[in-house]
Amino acid sequence: xxxxxxxxxxxxxxxxxxxxxxxxxxxxxxxxxxxxxxxxxxxxxxxxxxxxxxxxxxxxxxxxxxxxxxxxxxxxxxxxxxxxxxxxxxxxxxxxxxxxxxxxxxxxxxxxxxxxxxxxxxxxxxxxxxxxxxxxxxxxxxxxxxxxxxxxxxxxxxxxxxxxxxxxxxxxxxxxxxxxxxxxxxxxxxxxxxxxxxxxxxxxxxxxxxxxxxxxxxxxxxxxxxxxxxxxxxxxxxxxxxxxxxxxxxxxxxxxxxxxxxxxxxxxxxxxxxxxxxxxxxxxxxxxxxxxxxxxxxxxxxxxxxxxxxxxxxxxx
Amino acid sequence: xxxxxxxxxxxxxxxxxxxxxxxxxxxxxxxxxxxxxxxxxxxxxxxxxxxxxxxxxxxxxxxxxxxxxxxxxxxxxxxxxxxxxxxxxxxxxxxxxxxxxxxxxxxxxxxxxxxxxxxxxxxxxxxxxxxxxxxxxxxxxxxxxxxxxxxxxxxxxxxxxxxxxxxxxxxxxxxxxxxxxxxxxxxxxxxxxxxxxxxxxxxxxxxxxxxxxxxxxxxxxxxxxxxxxxxxxxxxxxxxxxxxxxxxxxxxxxxxxxxxxxxxxxxxxxxxxxxxxxxxxxxxxxxxxxxxxxxxxxxxxxxxxxxxxxxxxxxxxxxxxx
Numbered sequence: 001x002x003x004x005x006x007x008x009x010x011x012x013x014x015x016x017x018x019x020x021x022x023x024x025x026x027x028x029x030x031x032x033x034x035x036x037x038x039x040x041x042x043x044x045x046x047x048x049x050x051x052x053x054x055x056x057x058x059x060x061x062x063x064x065x066x067x068x069x070x071x072x073x074x075x076x077x078x079x080x081x082x083x084x085x086x087x088x089x090x091x092x093x094x095x096x097x098x099x100x101x102x103x104x105x106x107x108x109x110x111x112x113x114x115x116x117x118x119x120x121x122x123x124x125x126x127x128x129x130x131x132x133x134x135x136x137x138x139x140x141x142x143x144x145x146x147x148x149x150x151x152x153x154x155x156x157x158x159x160x161x162x163x164x165x166x167x168x169x170x171x172x173x174x175x176x177x178x179x180x181x182x183x184x185x186x187x188x189x190x191x192x193x194x195x196x197x198x199x200x201x202x203x204x205x206x207x208x209x210x211x212x213x214x215x216x217x218x219x220x221x222x223x224x225x226x227x228x229x230x231x232x233x234x235x236x237x238x239x240x241x242x243x244x245x246x247x248x249x250x251x252x253x254x255x256x257x258x259x260x261x262x263x264x265x266x267x268x269x270x271x272x273x274x275x276x277x278x279x280x281x282x283x284x285x286x287x288x289x290x291x292x293x294x295x296x297x298x299x300x301x302x303x304x305x306x307x308x309x310x311x312x313x314x315x316x317x
Numbered sequence: 318x319x320x321x322x323x324x325x326x327x328x329x330x331x332x333x334x335x336x337x338x339x340x341x342x343x344x345x346x347x348x349x350x351x352x353x354x355x356x357x358x359x360x361x362x363x364x365x366x367x368x369x370x371x372x373x374x375x376x377x378x379x380x381x382x383x384x385x386x387x388x389x390x391x392x393x394x395x396x397x398x399x400x401x402x403x404x405x406x407x408x409x410x411x412x413x414x415x416x417x418x419x420x421x422x423x424x425x426x427x428x429x430x431x432x433x434x435x436x437x438x439x440x441x442x443x444x445x446x447x448x449x450x451x452x453x454x455x456x457x458x459x460x461x462x463x464x465x466x467x468x469x470x471x472x473x474x475x476x477x478x479x480x481x482x483x484x485x486x487x488x489x490x491x492x493x494x495x496x497x498x499x500x501x502x503x504x505x506x507x508x509x510x511x512x513x514x515x516x517x518x519x520x521x522x523x524x525x526x527x528x529x530x531x532x533x534x535x536x537x538x539x540x541x542x543x544x545x546x547x548x549x550x551x552x553x554x555x556x557x558x559x560x561x562x563x564x565x566x567x568x569x570x571x572x573x574x575x576x577x578x579x580x581x582x583x584x585x586x587x588x589x590x591x592x593x594x595x596x597x598x599x600x601x602x603x604x605x606x607x608x609x610x611x612x613x614x615x616x617x618x619x620x621x622x623x624x625x626x627x628x629x630x631x632x633x634x635x636x637x638x639x
Binding site for chain 1: 447455
């Protein structure tokens with residue numbers, strides 16, 4: 001980084017913000033200190049400066065100086081540049097502070113800090129609520145490139161490992177959006193390989209995410225709600241429920257007893273007989289029962305009992 | 318090291334920051350912008366030195382920081398901060414929208430909604446709409462958890478001790494404990510109370526959905542010196558030196574394990590099988606994990622734990638034989 005470059009960029013911003021008309025490159029060169037004498041060197045440097053200003057989000061406009069000739073000039077309109085007035089009440093400013101902190105250590109932490117600095121510069125005095133710390137993490141390596149692809153509407157390719165599959169498949173995706181569900185990130189979009197809408201979990205993306213198209217190259221269909229796309233993919237339809245009768249050691253099996261429909265009665269010294277509803281046809285429930293080891297025995301129904309016995313037998317040589 | 322772009326961005330905010338407040342102490346501005354006073358002074362000098370030379374040379378910005386108090390007496394064009402950009406808008410709106418259902422009171426939810434409305438208006442329709450491309454959803458706290466969350470927030474504000482009845486799944490037991498609350502965390506989809514636990518005599522995190530009962534005591538918090546918040550930036554599970562190192566072999570059906578739990582190492586054994594190493598302070602947790610995984614996993618080491626898992630499975634089966 002160079003102090004001179006920062007100074008030059010700042011000068012351009014100040015100059016163009018106060019200009020009442022488009023200024024030509026030569027006029028800018030005449031006003032701003034630090035540009036070289038040689039035309040070629042000036043052009044290269046000016047191109048880089050323009051790019052940097054646009055990267056920073058400064059609305060550098062190009063237009064014809066005079067409708068009769070084709071010389072272009074530059075300006076920055078105050079209207080496009082300036083953050084509109086925003087006044088926050090104390091309770092609103094506290095929520096703003098908490099929201100900005102939520103990305104701490106995550107990919108968008110810098111963006112949140114930048115936003116906060118601008119809002120403060122606009123007169124907002126943010127605060128926080130001590131002790132309340134909601135956090136959104138972005139530990140998945142794919143987050144950064146996918147965020148850029150979603151933001152810039154670019155096609156991407158990546159290798160994806162489906163659940164319980166050993167192979168990775170190369171996917172070409174038009175990414176529509178990123179959604180965090182309970183701490184994990186998902187990307188939703190149009191999968192060109194499968195020719196349909198698909199949701200991918202970022203932690204199952206293997207290797208790098210590559211940009212496969214130009215910015216603005218994809219169109220997100222009107223009315224797309226990525227949040228509900230992911231929610232639909234993620235929530236399973238409610239299973240039919242059956243009733244299980246379990247023998248549970250006293251003081252144990254708390255998560256089983258905790259269900260609202262659980263009914264317990266004593267069943268000999270040190271044991272309870274608990275009847276409780278459970279989702280039919282869900283292997284996870286069998287696995288969950290097995291985690292209690294000898295403290296929970298399935299009495300009814302026979303298929304559930306057999307499934308747990310089968311599961312436990314699989315663990316013995 | 319900041320780039321020239323980042324530095325420019327900071328200076329473009331610094332000038333209106335001071336202008337909108339008439340004057341600001343150097344110390345306060347440095348804190349608010351996350352830099353040292355020296356860096357701040359060097360930024361101020363740079364801004365002040367900006368000179369335009371045509372048609373006549375002049376300095377468009379005049380400021381002073383005499384006596385440690387910054388004031389801007391002239392800045393003809395940089396009056397307002399720059400608009401929020403295409404990263405900044407979603408960074409703010411996503412978290413605010415995510416927070417709304419987690420507010421502990423209706424008044425707080427209302428404050429969040431008002432903030433969202435004002436921000437959306439200030440950033441303009443296009444960017445506000447585009448920010449819907451990134452969203453976060455956390456199971457919003459329901460019933461008991463919502464009430465506990467509100468009580469914890471209340472105890473934090475009043476600096477009062479809490480009494481909990483808490484379920485420990487690794488030992489499948491219910492415990493009673495007094496806790497001095499330090500913070501309420503919402504991380505990876507769950508809410509946690511972090512505080513000094515008088516039963517464990519250390520800083521502990523408690524999942525709100527495992528609290529069976531909670532009361533705010535009429536006792537002021539008195540945190541011991543060694544009570545320190547854990548660093549959760551890299552995730553909740555932080556291995557420590559004293560942890561047990563466990564090695565597991567996983568069949569393809571258990572591939573989700575390294576996605577859910579941070580592993581020290583993950584090696585592919587071919588045909589979708591994995592060998593993972595993880596660290597835990599609690600062997601009971603591994604035993605339950607192994608019981609859940611059944612024949613899709615095998616504890617390789619330590620051998621005592623492998624034997625313990627087998628014995629537990631055998632004891633469970635024996636119950637069925639009776």
